[in-house]
Amino acid sequence: MDGTLTHAIHDFDAIRSQLGLPAGQPILESIAKLPEQQAQQINQQLDELEYDLASQATAQPHSDELLALLSKNNCKLGIVTRNGHGIAKATLKACGLDTYFSDASIISRECCAPKPEPDGINLLLERWSADAGSADESSADENSADSDSTVMVGDHWFDLESGKRAGVTTVHLDPKGIFEWPNETDYAVVSLQDLAALWYE
Secondary structure, eight states, rough: OBTTTOOOOOHHHHHHHHTTOOSSOOOOHHHTTTTTHHHHHHHHHHHHHHHHHHHHHBTTHHHHHHHHHHHHHHOOOEEEEESSSSHHHHHHHHOOOGGGGGGEEETTTTTTTOTTTTTHHHHHHHTOOOOOBBBBBSOOTTTTTTTOOOTTSSSSSSHHHHHHTTTTTTEEEEEOOOOSSGGOOOOEEEEEEHHHHTOOO
């Protein structure tokens, strides 16, 4: 979601500093190491920071076009995020993309172990009665490209690693075109428009 369907605006170093967490370490994992009461307090602070960021969220160029294309072709769409569920919904609403995702298709940090663990993708596949190589083959249009594939699209190593560990195809979206994690990346694109173009190849 953040940095893929939306513009990346999170300053994670600043967030770590505000929460008093170690520099350069993943935020959720750092919080998980704290005593329970302290962790609860910091999680509440994190939620407040993230709700504020959600209200400022803007859609990535061509995100609506891509989601409309996929929906038109009977693709199942889901979000796997390290955000909270309410924060994810607020972000999507601020960007005008909320109509594409049901509550059950938004997998947040409250649902299961966060990315890079594969649990979120596996939970979505379970809810869709699909597997890593077959996203609802019974209802997919057999004439549409890659209608039997499950794909994880993301802008961070966490996304790509979770996809690899779940056994699904991975797409790295990097507008800068650097593509830092080739070992975890099946396809690399610089825009969602380029990703949409893959549908027709």
